[in-house]
Structure formats: C-alpha cells, structure tokens
Amino acid sequence: MYSQGLIGADSATTETEEFLAKFQARIDREEKIEPNDAMPAGYRKTLVRQIGQHAHSEIVGMLPEGNWITRAPSLRRKAALLAKVQDEGGHGLYLYSAAETLGVTREQMTEELLSGKAKYSSIFNYPTPTWADIGTIGWLVDGAAIMNQIPLCRCSYGPYARAMIRVCKEESFHQRQGYEAVMKLCQGTEEQKQMAQDAFNRWWWPSLMMFGPHDADSSHSEQSMKWKIKRFSNDELRQKFIDATVPQAEYLGLTVPDPDLKWNPEKNNGKGGYDHGEIDWDEFWRVVKGHGQMNRDRIKARNKAWDEGAWVRDAALAHAEKRAARQQKQAAE
C-alpha cells in the first residue's frame, strides 16, 4: 500500500569508474536491471533497504485496519476491509520476494522488522480510534501510496517494477472503497460528518509526510533519481497528491486542516496548483525515530504473531520432512 521517502539509505559504492559508467549507460538506455546482472553495491543496498521498508510497511499496514474488521458497520464494509487487508499482506509478500532476488533472506528481513532495526512507513504509527479513520486511510493513505507507487512501476530494477505493477492494479480499489466510506459518513448525520472531518484532520498532515522530507533535505534522493529507482522527487509527488486530493475533499464538504492552503495559478508551470502550509518535520522525525503513538504497539503485535506462529512453522517443516522421507522410502522399496 505504501512507501515513503526512503529513510537512511547508504548508496555509497566503491566500484571502478568504468564499471559505474557502464552501469549508468544501461540505466540511461532504460534497460531493466535483473537479479543476476552486475550492479554497484550501492544500488543493491539502496534497493534492499527501500524494498524491505516497503514490504514491512505493507505488513505493518495490516494492523491499523485489521483493528476494525470485526467492527465494520455492515457486511459490505467488512467484506471490502477483509479483502483490502488480505491485499496488503499479499503486497508485502510480492515485495519481500523482490528484495530476496537481491540476496537478502526473508529471515533477515523479518528479524530486522521484529527487532525494530528496520523502518516502515511512519503513517502506521498513528492510531485508528474511529470507523472514519478506516475510510480516511483508504482515501488518503492509499491515495498517497498510489502517487508514490505508479512511478515505481518504471523503476530500473525489474523485479521491483513487476511487483509494483501488480500492487498498483490492486490498489485502486483500496482508495475507492475508502473514499466511498467517507462519502457515506459525509452524507449522514451531523455526528457522522463530524467524525469524518475529525479523521481527515488527523490524517491529512501525516499523509503529506508519507512522501518523505523536502527535496533539499533528502540526501540520497539524487542518486536514486540517477539510477532511476525514483522517477519523481518527494516534493513533486507531494504536490501532485495535494492537487488531486483537495478537490475530492471539497466535493465531500470537508475542510482541509491547513489555513495556508490556497490556489496558486502560477504553480506547475502555469497550470495552477495549491500552495500549502509548513509541514511539522519535527513530528515526522519523532515518529520515524520510534516515538509515535503506536510504534511500540505495532512491533509488539508483529512479535506476538511471529512467536505464536513458531509452532506452526516448525510443524509444517517437520511434516514436510516426514513426507519426503516416507516418499523416499517408498521409492526405494
């Protein structure tokens, strides 16, 4: 569902100039890089980190919404939410597979998530206290994710690009079901509308933060753009998201919680766009560094699921071994 500007990538690389130039020429010709191809260590490391963070985000992203499956207000909403959360799990798996083609193991990645070493999108460290949060997540958080992910379908690394194509195909339903759920609240009673506005107020700014720090403060962005892992800068994508989302909020009769938001006809080369207020980057870094409301809860929930599933994994492997041994014995007779 979601990626955010990559946090803490190390794209340092020590190959020869000649090797790097040859690699860059392939990228510039828009050739896809495939798993067994020679690639700079920095390219590999950046991708492992980015795809890993993206995969973890999908998996942790199941938690805030899973929280509401049993309490969805109708069968229609429950079916949609179940399908969406299942999709997120699937997206995590596509992405883990893509990362594994770069030589990292699933066990390593799982270990890094469970120990708190790996990052995931900080948007999931916010709580979901009301039903309106679920619609708003679909609309804004999946909406922001789509903005981020569509250019990733053209990422220079083949397995990542292919995984993103699958993800994007499934993601549109996520955003639409969310918007529909918020729309129903906005057409409902005054209390329901207030609940939608309250959720919108709480998710608007964190959604803008999903695109990552401003371009000027995003040190590894430039290298990622050069390697065509990234196609658009954080600020470009954020602007696209704002321009697309503000009219959607207006349609619902919701107020964007930004007093400085205003239409600027000069923006986007004269096509017009919205100027927006200052983003609270202190909050962003606080949450990234583990001090959001839900950081501890999320990792605790993942650890609990992992620990309680240990006997299932062990039993499955033991059963597989037993079956293989039995088959071998039968073949020998």
Add this chain to the structure above:
Amino acid sequence: MSKETPLWEVFIRPRNGLSHKHCGSLHAADEIMALNAARDTYTRRGEGLSIWVVPSKAIFASDPDQIEENFEPGVDKVYRHPTFYEIPEEVGHM
C-alpha cells in the same frame, strides 16, 4: 530465528490455451502448502486457472555476463528469417 522455509517459484496459466508464466515466488514448507499459498498470494482476482510451483533451487540460470556469446549469433544470421529470401511478386503471398 527458526530454520529457513524453502523458496518456490510460482507459474500461473491465465487461461487454457496459454502457457504458464512466471509471476513471483514464495516460501512454503512443501509443495502442497506452496500451492495453497500461491493461490492466496497470486490469484486473488481471477489471474489464472492453473498453478505450477517449482523449488527455486531447481532453477538454473544462464549467466548474464555471457549474453553476447549466448545470444548474439541468433541476431546476425539474417538468413534464418523469411524476409531474407526474394520471391517475385507474381508468385503471390508465401
């Protein structure tokens, strides 16, 4: 961390008449669980009617550094293509 669960490559036939196509990979203890997981992971929206799972360790790949040696000879043999041969127009479509 417990033991590593084996990796499988998943191939899906979108519909009868087409061949199975690689769509991704997954971890599973054995082929039965791999097939179940492949169904849940890769066919949630009618993507296919048949699934193959193959242990990833059973796949051997050609070396990308040998692309030229391996595949160049196929490119420069123009006489392997029908347009290399001149057939008079009067003969008609061939």
